[in-house]
Amino acid sequence: MILFELIDFDILRVMWWVLLGVLLIGFAVTDGFDMGVGALLPFVGKTDVERRMVLNTVGPVWEGNQVWFILGGGAIFAAWPPLYAVSFSGFYLAMFAVLAALILRPVGFTYRSKRDSQSWRNGWDWALFVGGAAPALLFGVAVGNVLLGVPFYLTEDLMPMYDGNFFMKFIGLLRPFAIVSGVVSLSMLLMHGAAWLTLKTEGPVQMRARTIGTYAGIVAALAYALAGVWLAFGVDGFRIVSDVAANGPSNPLYSEVARGGSWIEAYSIRPWIVIAPIMGFVGIAMAVLGLRAGREVSTLLWSKLAITGIISSVGLTMFPFILPSIVDPNSSLTVWDSSSSHQTLFVMLVAAVIFVPLILAYTAWVYKVLWGKVTEDDVTSGHSY
Amino acid sequence: MEIDVVELSRLQFAMTAMYHFLFVPLTLGLSVLVAIMETVYVMTNRPVWRQMTKFWGTLFGINFVLGVATGITMEFQFGMNWSYYSHYVGDIFGAPLAIEGLMAFFLEATFVGLFFFGWDKLSKRAHMVVTWMVAIGSNFSALWILIANGWMQNPVGSQFNPDSMRMEMTSFFEVMFNEVAQAKFVHTVSAGYVTAAVFVLGVSAWYLLKGRHVELARRSIAVAATFGLASALSVVVLGDESGYSASHTQKMKLAAIEGMWETHDAPASFTLVGFPDKEARETHYALEIPWVMGLIGTRSLTQQIPGINDLVDQAEEKIRNGLIAYDALMTIRTERASTPDEVRATFEAHSEDLGFALLLKRYVDDPRTATEEQIKTAAADTIPGVASLFWAFRLMVGLGFSFIAVMAYFAFMASFRGMRFPRWALWLGVIIIPTPWLAAELGWFVAEFGRQPWTVDGVLPTALSVSHLSVADLLITLAGFVTLYTVLFIIEMGLMLKYIRKGPYEDVEETETWMARHEDRLRANDDKGPFAPEPAE
Incomplete structure (x- = not known):
């Protein structure tokens, strides 16, 4: 098949790098509010009816939202196999913790209200709290570690190897900078969850969500600023020192990489990328103001913008790096050397072009059908969790 | 078994995959059955069909969520435990997985919420369309995962690229229309339909035995038995198709299933029972039926099947x-x-x-x-575990044929004998509920264990596919999965039984009327045990 040569390999690689970002952002803005809502559940809902209202705001949609996460995994596997291989085995125990949390979550949503027992329901409420808060925190910690560089290397057969014992694979991730970025992602998703609850609920639940959301937004802005300053002055960047073969084979060992300098240099090379952090800060500020002013729809949109800005800023700052290695910089994965083959990227692009618009269309339709507040009546009648 | 990373990774994969497949077949089949029931409701407007849709839909939901939850593990486990595999074949294997997400997961997961929450928000027809979307989405996901698995069995459309040190795709169409994948898809989906049919039939039979929800149970049996009969036939036919494709794609697996050590003159005979012995390379006490193997495997009388x-x-x-x-x-x-x-x-x-x-x-x-x-x-080493394959295969096939018999019997009684099921038949229906799951798991065992020592047949050995992890890493996650999955299984079974006992809650009145009408006969049946001649209905 020569069809795939219609689009150059390097262009496809950049397109898939953008699509990877789109998927992560899609995950964060959709499943993100579910996770935020889960993490907020014990605090915004005091009575059982209130908690059921909270759950039912996401009840019909969390399942579809979670597919962004699954698809993220699948797309990384298909488009960036070395990234999939290295990161998931490298962050082994953290990944397991995320999986366990994300397994508890669907079960919690569906099973919680299927028995009347109070202890049963309380148990699931805390499972949902963990299922929301733990991934929200750990994803940020993982991103922080990626910015710092991960202790992996590739053998000549491109087998991913990892320095450190199993203890290090979990505790070793909790480096101070990574914790700060964990705080960014957790508070950002708490704010997002609160914005969603403001839109979908009324009365005391809405009031509590607005209060917690405001604080979460302020924490997110401060932590994001701190992470930025830290990144500028306290974290080594990476750069490719050999010639860049943007159309070359996907073999990370073919390029030479050096550690040093700062990631922030990207902003002098590509000044336009400053738009991303600006979006992040403006989005948070407007979302916080919106929460205070009681605006509902626009708050959620600003919160989405904030998430988009924050996630994009990480990717744009690191470009073309995807996963740098601190123990063997040459093993670092970049956009130019860790993608799938030309043909696979093309086939996947065709699939994405066909299905993503369809997905967006029917998802929008579902949200439209479900538009409106979840009230006490809704949860006391039949069709609810 | 020595404790090393390879064996532990295999154990973990086998456990999590087989556990996942406790929920998948019911999702595949029940989604379609529920959609059929709702279609009848929309066409006839009779409330009992709406009630059936909602009742089986509730059980579907309890099952579905665990299929989703345990599917997450499957999607990420390749990277976690099988990172060299992921690097080596991700260029081909990843694509169907991602397309599965794009085409199938989004469809089923987005609409399943509306299925449960949309009853008051949608028109009758729109809701029916939503239900079909869930069913189609579930079935599409089986298609793509089996294209991925089919490639592991028969790696077409790809070649090794020495510069990137991995397999790369040369033809997406060959991967997609891989004959192994296509046969497996229909075989697996039909097996899911049989599972759901046996489940619906068994639960309904239990209601009939108890004299509860009779209107719903009778109709459910009628739907399940006809649907189940067609599916059970399809499972066997497509299983045969898989056998045929194995005769030229996975010769070793086929020979192992047959316990066939030497190449015999065509047409080979089929060993009905026997005791394969890997040490002696011989199958003891083999009871052979002449010609049959040659006919199944090669569909000819002249082609040889290698031993x-x-x-x-x-x-x-x-x-x-x-x-x-x-x-x-x-x-x-x-x-x-x-x-x-x-x-x-x-x-x-x-x-x-x-x-x-x-x-x-x-x-x-x-x-x-x-x-x-x-x-x-x-x-x-290229010889897989012959004896276990030999027996697993025979048990699976035996179960497959028994489903045809059971479904044919119930379909006949439902269509031509006015649903007058004898009590022993109803008990049989209840007792066989677990068997389709057993058959499905055996089928996967034959497919995957029969592929050993390879993860990708002839391309990548299992021993080389794992991640650079320690035994401790794997023991931690293994313990974690065992704990989590056991707890979830107990919870799921508890809820399933609770909702089956509770029954379709909206039909109290209907059932009571029916029971008043049939009080005498029901009472007459009470003390008679399962083999009493009097039919329950």
Whole structure:
């Protein structure tokens, strides 16, 4: 098949790098509010009816939202196999913790209200709290570690190897900078969850969500600023020192990489990328103001913008790096050397072009059908969790 | 079994995959059955069909969520535990997984919420469309995952790229229309339909035995039995298709299933029962039916099916051939772009058997230094566990045929005997509820265990596919999964039983009227045990 040569390999690689970002952002803005809502559940809902209202705001949609996460995994596997291989085995125990949390979550949503027992329901409420808060925190910690560089290397057969014992694979991730970025992602998703609850609920639940959301937004802005300053002055960047073969084979060992300098240099090379952090800060500020002013729809949109800005800023700052290695910089994965083959990227692009618009269309339709507040009546009648 | 990372990774994969597949078949089949019931409701407007849709829909929901939750593990486990596999074949294997997400997961997951929450928000027809979307989405997901699995069984449309040190896709269409994948897809989906049919039939039979929800139970049996009969036939037919494709794609698996050590003159006989012995390379006490194997496997009377011993000899040849490719690959690995053209040509000529050279990695770091004895051992490694395959396969097939009989009986009684099911038949319906799950798990066992020692047949040995992890890492996650999955299983079974006992809650009135009408007969049945001649209805 020569069809795939219609689009150059390097262009496809950049397109898939953008699509990877789109998927992560899609995950964060959709499943993100579910996770935020889960993490907020014990605090915004005091009575059982209130908690059921909270759950039912996401009840019909969390399942579809979670597919962004699954698809993220699948797309990384298909488009960036070395990234999939290295990161998931490298962050082994953290990944397991995320999986366990994300397994508890669907079960919690569906099973919680299927028995009347109070202890049963309380148990699931805390499972949902963990299922929301733990991934929200750990994803940020993982991103922080990626910015710092991960202790992996590739053998000549491109087998991913990892320095450190199993203890290090979990505790070793909790480096101070990574914790700060964990705080960014957790508070950002708490704010997002609160914005969603403001839109979908009324009365005391809405009031509590607005209060917690405001604080979460302020924490997110401060932590994001701190992470930025830290990144500028306290974290080594990476750069490719050999010639860049943007159309070359996907073999990370073919390029030479050096550690040093700062990631922030990207902003002098590509000044336009400053738009991303600006979006992040403006989005948070407007979302916080919106929460205070009681605006509902626009708050959620600003919160989405904030998430988009924050996630994009990480990717744009690191470009073309995807996963740098601190123990063997040459093993670092970049956009130019860790993608799938030309043909696979093309086939996947065709699939994405066909299905993503369809997905967006029917998802929008579902949200439209479900538009409106979840009230006490809704949860006391039949069709609810 | 020695405790090492490879064995633990295999154990974990087998456990999590088989656990996942406790929920998948019911999702596949029940989604379609519920959609059929709702379609009847929309067409006839009779409330009992709406009630059926909602009742079986509730049970579907309890099951569905665990299928989703345990599916998350499957999607990420390749990267976590099988990172060299992920690198080596991700270029091909990842694509169907991602398309599965795009085409199937979004569809089923987005609409399943509306299925439960949309009753008051949608018109009757719109809700029916939503239900069908869930069913179609579930079934599409089976298609793509089986395309991925089919490629592991029969790796078409791909070749090794020495520059990126991995398999790369050469033809997406060959991967997609892989004959193994297509046969497996229909076989697996039909097995899911049978599972759901047996489940619906069994639960309904229990209601009839108890004299509860009779209107719902009778109709459910009628739908389940006809649907189940068609599906059970399809499972066997497509299972046969899988056998036929195995005769030219996975000869070793087929020979192992048959316990066929020597190549016999065509047409080969089928061993009905026997005791395969891997040490002696012989199947003891074999009871053979002449011609049958040749007919199933090759659909001819003249074509030979190779026996295990001959296949091991062939494997040895391939190892030697693969070593030539491996040697060339090592040159390319160091010389990179400046590799002489003839070395690349040598590699191309022999790269098809590269995987066989990798079998030696279990014994030596550099396969080129392997001794004759190690080559012979590696060739013998290509024999999977013959006895377990032999028996698992026969049990699965036996169950498959029994489903046809059961479904045919119930379909006949439902259509031509006015649903007057004898009590023993109803008890039988209840008792066989677990058997389709057993058959499905056995089927996967045959498919996956029969592919050993490979993760991708002839391309990548299992022993080489794992991640660089410690035994401790794996023990932690294994313990975690066992705990989590056991707790979830208990919770799920508890809820399932609770909701089955509770029954379709909206039909209290209907049931009470019915029971008043039939009080005498029900009472007459109370003390008679399962084999009482009087029908329940």
